[in-house]
Amino acid sequence: MVLEELQEIAKIENERQGQFEHTINVCVAAGCLSCGSQELLDAFKREIDKRGIEKWCNAKGVGCLGLCTAGPLVSVEPSSTIYKAVTVSDVPEIIDALTGSPVSRLACSSDMSFFKKQQKIVLENFGAIDPERIEEYIARRGYESLFAALRDMTPSSVIERIVKSGLRGRGGGGYPTGLKWTTVMKASGPQKYVICNADEGDPGAFMDRSVLESDPHRVLEGMAIAGYAVGADKGFIYVRAEYPLAIKRLKKAIAQAEQLGVLGRGIFNTTFNFEIKLRLGAGAFVCGEETALIASIEGSRGNPRPRPPYPAEHGLWGCPTLINNVETFANVPTIIRNGSDWFAGFGTEKSRGTKVFALAGRINNTGLIEVAMGTTLRDIVFDIGGGIPEGSKFKAVQTGGPSGGCITEEHLDIAVDYDSLTKLGSIMGSGGMIVMDSTSCMVDVAKFFVEFCMTESCGKCVPCRDGSAQMYHLLNKITRGQGRMQDIHLLEKLCDLIKNTSLCGLGMTMPNPVMSTMHYFKDEYLAHVIDKACPAGVCNMKSGGRQ
Amino acid sequence: MKKVSQIQTLVIDGKEVGGRHDETILQVARENDIFIPTLCHLDGLTEYGGCRMCIVEIKGMPRLTPSCTTLIREGMVVTTNSERIMEYRRGILALLFTERNHICSACVSNGHCELQGLALKLGLTHVEFPYIFPKMPVDATHDRFIADHNRCVLCSRCVRVCHEVEGAHTKDIMGRGITARIITDLMQDWGESKTCTGCGKCVHVCPTGALTEKGKSVAEMEKRRQFLPYLKLMRERS
Numbered sequence: 001m002v003l004e005e006l007q008e009i010a011k012i013e014n015e016r017q018g019q020f021e022h023t024i025n026v027c028v029a030a031g032c033l034s035c036g037s038q039e040l041l042d043a044f045k046r047e048i049d050k051r052g053i054e055k056w057c058n059a060k061g062v063g064c065l066g067l068c069t070a071g072p073l074v075s076v077e078p079s080s081t082i083y084k085a086v087t088v089s090d091v092p093e094i095i096d097a098l099t100g101s102p103v104s105r106l107a108c109s110s111d112m113s114f115f116k117k118q119q120k121i122v123l124e125n126f127g128a129i130d131p132e133r134i135e136e137y138i139a140r141r142g143y144e145s146l147f148a149a150l151r152d153m154t155p156s157s158v159i160e161r162i163v164k165s166g167l168r169g170r171g172g173g174g175y176p177t178g179l180k181w182t183t184v185m186k187a188s189g190p191q192k193y194v195i196c197n198a199d200e201g202d203p204g205a206f207m208d209r210s211v212l213e214s215d216p217h218r219v220l221e222g223m224a225i226a227g228y229a230v231g232a233d234k235g236f237i238y239v240r241a242e243y244p245l246a247i248k249r250l251k252k253a254i255a256q257a258e259q260l261g262v263l264g265r266g267i268f269n270t271t272f273n274f275e276i277k278l279r280l281g282a283g284a285f286v287c288g289e290e291t292a293l294i295a296s297i298e299g300s301r302g303n304p305r306p307r308p309p310y311p312a313e314h315g316l317w318g319c320p321t322l323i324n325n326v327e328t329f330a331n332v333p334t335i336i337r338n339g340s341d342w343f344a345g346f347g348t349e350k351s352r353g354t355k356v357f358a359l360a361g362r363i364n365n366t367g368l369i370e371v372a373m374g375t376t377l378r379d380i381v382f383d384i385g386g387g388i389p390e391g392s393k394f395k396a397v398q399t400g401g402p403s404g405g406c407i408t409e410e411h412l413d414i415a416v417d418y419d420s421l422t423k424l425g426s427i428m429g430s431g432g433m434i435v436m437d438s439t440s441c442m443v444d445v446a447k448f449f450v451e452f453c454m455t456e457s458c459g460k461c462v463p464c465r466d467g468s469a470q471m472y473h474l475l476n477k478i479t480r481g482q483g484r485m486q487d488i489h490l491l492e493k494l495c496d497l498i499k500n501t502s503l504c505g506l507g508m509t510m511p512n513p514v515m516s517t518m519h520y521f522k523d524e525y526l527a528h529v530i531d532k533a534c535p536a537g538v539c540n541m542k543s544g545g546r547q
Numbered sequence: 548m549k550k551v552s553q554i555q556t557l558v559i560d561g562k563e564v565g566g567r568h569d570e571t572i573l574q575v576a577r578e579n580d581i582f583i584p585t586l587c588h589l590d591g592l593t594e595y596g597g598c599r600m601c602i603v604e605i606k607g608m609p610r611l612t613p614s615c616t617t618l619i620r621e622g623m624v625v626t627t628n629s630e631r632i633m634e635y636r637r638g639i640l641a642l643l644f645t646e647r648n649h650i651c652s653a654c655v656s657n658g659h660c661e662l663q664g665l666a667l668k669l670g671l672t673h674v675e676f677p678y679i680f681p682k683m684p685v686d687a688t689h690d691r692f693i694a695d696h697n698r699c700v701l702c703s704r705c706v707r708v709c710h711e712v713e714g715a716h717t718k719d720i721m722g723r724g725i726t727a728r729i730i731t732d733l734m735q736d737w738g739e740s741k742t743c744t745g746c747g748k749c750v751h752v753c754p755t756g757a758l759t760e761k762g763k764s765v766a767e768m769e770k771r772r773q774f775l776p777y778l779k780l781m782r783e784r785s
Contacts, residue, residue, distance in 0.1 A: 284723065301720065306596040306616040459701065459720070459727030460597045466642035469725040470676050490675060497638040500611055501599045 001261040001268055003147055006138060009260075013139035020058040022098045023077040025127060028061035029213045030206075030245055031367075036088075037061075037072035043088040044074075047095055057098065063214020065127040067114055069366035075127055082108045082115070113383040114365050119346060119372040121354045122330045125215045126368075131249050134256040137217040143262045145336035149225045150270045153336075158229040159185060162332070164340035166352030171197055171288075171325030172400065172429040173505075174351070174418035180322065183312040184230040187320035192232035194223050195316065195323045197293060198239035198246070201285040202401025203452060204360040205432030208326035210368050211356070212239065212246035215330070216253035220276060222329030224263060225336060227274045230322050234275055238293050241280040250278060285456035289504045290323045292458065303460045304504035325430065327356055347373030351417035359385050361434040362392065374415040377407060381435060392437040396520065400429025402449040402456075403509035405516030406442070425516045427509065441538035442521040443528055447475040449513040457506065464507030467498040471514060481541035483529040492518070557623035572614035572625055573601055583627050584636060584665050587702040588615045589752055591775035592711060595703055599639050600665065603627045611635070633669065640665055641674045646725070647683060648697040649755075655768035656756030662700060663755075679725075686731070688738030691761055692750050696728055699757040705729060705749035712778060717743040729757075748774070 017023070026032075026041040044059035065073040070084035076098065083094060083106040090106060097103045108115070120126070129136040137143070149158050163178030184192060196219060200208040211219060223235045239247055254276055257263040265273045279297050286292050287302040294316050296302040315321025331353060335343045344352045351373040357380065360366055364386030371380060381387065381397060388394050396406035405426035407414075414420045418428045436445060454468035471494050474487045495511035495518075502508050518525060527535050534541055553568040559576050566575035571594070576583050586598035594615045602611040606624035611632070614625070626632070643662065651657050665671075683696035703720065706729065710716040717740055721730045731737045750758040751770045759768045 286723075306594075306613060308617075454724055457724035459722065459724045460595075460703075461599055462597070462639050462642055462700075463599055465701070465724055465727065466646045469679065470642065470645065473677060473679075493638070493675075497635055497642075501602055501635050501639060503596060503599070503613075 003151075003268075006143060006147060006262075009135055010139045010141070013135040017058075017136075017139070019056070021056040021078075022058070024057070024059040024094070025062040025065075025075045025077065026059065027063070027065045027071065027073040027075075027127065028131075029064035029210055030243075031064065031068035032071035032073055033245070035071045040072050040074070040086060040088055040091070043091045044095070047091050051095070053095075057095070060130050061132070062128060063126045063131050064123075064210045064368055066118075066123070066369060067108070067365060067367045069364070070108070073127075076102070080110070084108050114367070114369070114386065117375075117379060117384050118370050119354050120370050121334050121343075121346070122211060122218075122327055122356055123214075123368070123370045124334070125218065126210070127214075129215065131214050131216055132252055134217060134253065134260060137215070141337065142217055142333070143221055145333040146221050146224050146228075146262065147268050149228055149336055150268050150272055155185060155229045155231065158225060158336065161336060161340045162229070165335045165343040166340075166347075166350075167328065167331055167335065167343065168351060168418060169325060170327035170331070170355065170430070172403065172427060174428060177324065177328055180312060180324070181226065181229055183310075184232075184320050184322040187313050189320050191234075191317075191319045192230055193316045193319055193321045194227045194230065194232045194235040195290075195293065195297070195321060196223055196235065196237040196326060196329055197288060197290065197323055198237055198243075198326045199281045199285075199288040199293060200240065200243075200326075200430060201288050201456075202403075202430055202432045203449075204358065204398075204434045205401055205430055206358045207356040207368065207431045209243050209246055210358075211326050211330050212243065213249055216246075216249045217257065218330045218333055219250075219326055220253055220257055220263060222332035223276060224267070224274045225332050226322055226324065226329065228272055230320075232322065233273045234277070236277050236279050236297055236316070238279045238281060238287070238297060241282060247278065247280065254278070284458070285452075286458045286504070286506050289506060291504070293323070294321065301458075303458050304506070306503060327431070348415060348417045350419055355416070355428070355431060357431045357433050359433050359435065361398075362388055362437040362439065363435040364389060371416075373417045376413050376415055378412040380416065380433070381412065385435065388435070388437045392439060395436045395438055395440055396442070398426075398434040398436065398445070398449075398513070399432070400427040400509075400512070401432045401434075402452050403427055403505070403512055404429045405512045406436070406445070406520060408520045425519065426512065439536060439538070441479075441534050441536035442517040442524050443475065443479055443534075444536075444538045446514045446517045447472065447479055450475055450510070453506065453510040457510075461501075461503035461507060463498045464502045464504075464510065467494050467502075467507075468510060470494055471498075471511075475514070478525065478528045479534070479539040479541075481528070481532040481539075485529060488518070488525060488529060555619055555621040557619050557621070557625065559625045560627055566619050568618070570619055572603060572612075572617050572619055572623075575619055576614065576625075576627060581627060583614055584669065585615060586661060586665065586700065586754055587704065589704050589708075589772070589775065591779040592704060592707045592752070595707065598700070598702055600636055602632060602635060604629060604632060637669050637671050640669060640671050641676060643700055644671075644674050645676045645678045646681075647699060648680060650697075653765060654698060654756040655759050655763045655765060656698075656770075657766040659766070659769045660756060661754035683728075686737050687761070688736035689740075689743070689745075689761075690738065691745065692737065692747065693759050693761055694729070694731070694737055695757055695759070697757075698755045699729055700755055701727060701729070702754055703729075704752040704754065705758055708748045708752045708775070712775070713744060713746050713748050715742050715744050715746075718749055 081102040167177040168174040292304040604626040686694040
């Protein structure tokens, strides 16, 4: 494979797409598929066949269009109309409207803030390409960055570009990506590995899933560039078995890439080899922790181990290993293509670029969004997210899932980046945002997250294993109207103990939901304990008895 | 090649001490008669880092660090017994006591139990957290040994000694979090195990009365641990 061949593929694909005057893009990512978008796509194809218009009209499946709440979504090019909640019976009407004005009853308003206020880097191909065809990715300049890196750049200049871009790990910790790459490059060893962490497990988070389902080649390309930069020739993608569609599309993407020679041996006629293998997680949340993930790939029980040594020096089978999140890798090809200054132009001083968030909970526009770092929470929740369902009042937004905390109305105007969220007692996390309104009881929310952590703790270290069970027991007592003031004191003590003495990130961050709800909503806790009442009316205060 | 000196000096609890670069804080502390409590650590087995009893403060590091898995560094300043650390250790120990059913007065290891010993040593006089009282099984199917899960602290010493020293890997852990427990083979009865060699190493490394020999009454089960450093020494020689 040489550049000319790559460009030839792009040219043929562009010509193929160019012959169609109209393209109907039907979202076939998990959200829309679950409300019947596959049948819808088939109906469009049948209708096009029936009318004999296949010469100038094409219907295809594409990745996530973002506004998951209104699925199945269909976008029509070139007019860029987006139709929501389309059913099979709407198909003839939409095709009729191709040459006229859009079907107003189904169309989303084109100046909707949900679409206008986003800044798409990772999601640039979403809703535009068929994730199961490598040609469409190449037609949008896919694998050009890999070519440029292999042919025109040294590994250190690739790393320099990543360092200068200011990219930080998108898995939650926000560790500078360039620094991690440098460490792995400098670590000595004949064998090195690149691992993509796709074990997304936070309740309410679906960013990585959407990336893998909608644009899998972007992740493969990012991994290959990383492999070249750090000197690794093997990569693993550790993806949850609960994401069958992502797995299917990844497998297909890897096969296509190997067939074209953009993965495998002697990529682009250089001496660089890179192969990617899939490893499926068996459902343990803790396997998203990097040392547990490595243990799991090695075939052992997914227990974390103490760091240091960090995986960068002593990782998979004792070899230097680079572990990054899906979204981090997905940023890499664009940074190589457009340069570090371009990337650093987005975001804030210490958090460059954009972040993908999954909006969920009590919000009108549930879905997947990407905004520049530094966008305020108010913009995200009320503009892009469309606010809270009518008749209700915003209460808090939980960022970072079970490891994060809640952020209240008074802090909605902060610019979202790694450091501002940490200051508020939450974390950026992988990007799940769960919005809560006056119908949510914050004690109940804390109990939900603690229960999640209790069942997902691996059981290796004592504070996490037993502390989580004790916290859950206390919260359970409080939400059943049996709490006493000393229980609140005990909860505070447990939070401090677990946070400071646990072995891995799961335990260290587990108390965050409890601590932040106790800080911002102390009155709700007191109402449960003193008045034996749940202000939101969620908890059954008279249920009594032991659990 | 010139041999580089690998001795590093550090300060533990105000005392200047030295050690090899590949020694842990715990090893150097013990060589210098500085007490750090441990539960999952045992000389001769790989470090586990799970019990969190040996946490120490290192100057300049915001986080508490387990001394059993942290190698020494030149110029380190370590505190092993500040009031904050002692409070955390008592908290962790208290959690361990609530987790299963530790009834000392009816236990074969009464008086020889490391969990009990630590409680005495650290001054844990009462437990604030509610006891969980889980229903745990007792496996007495083996001819010579008993596994009583009521007394297990999941330190994994038995798992490690069986895998690393005996090479049988009969013991392992199943389940997650609070439901995790030690199993024999793929959760068979111990007496049915085809892999167990009956060497009894697991029994003698167990810190509590969870693994014991049959035929012992209250307070009669004294563990013999001398074999482990001896085995290790002999292996290093050969």
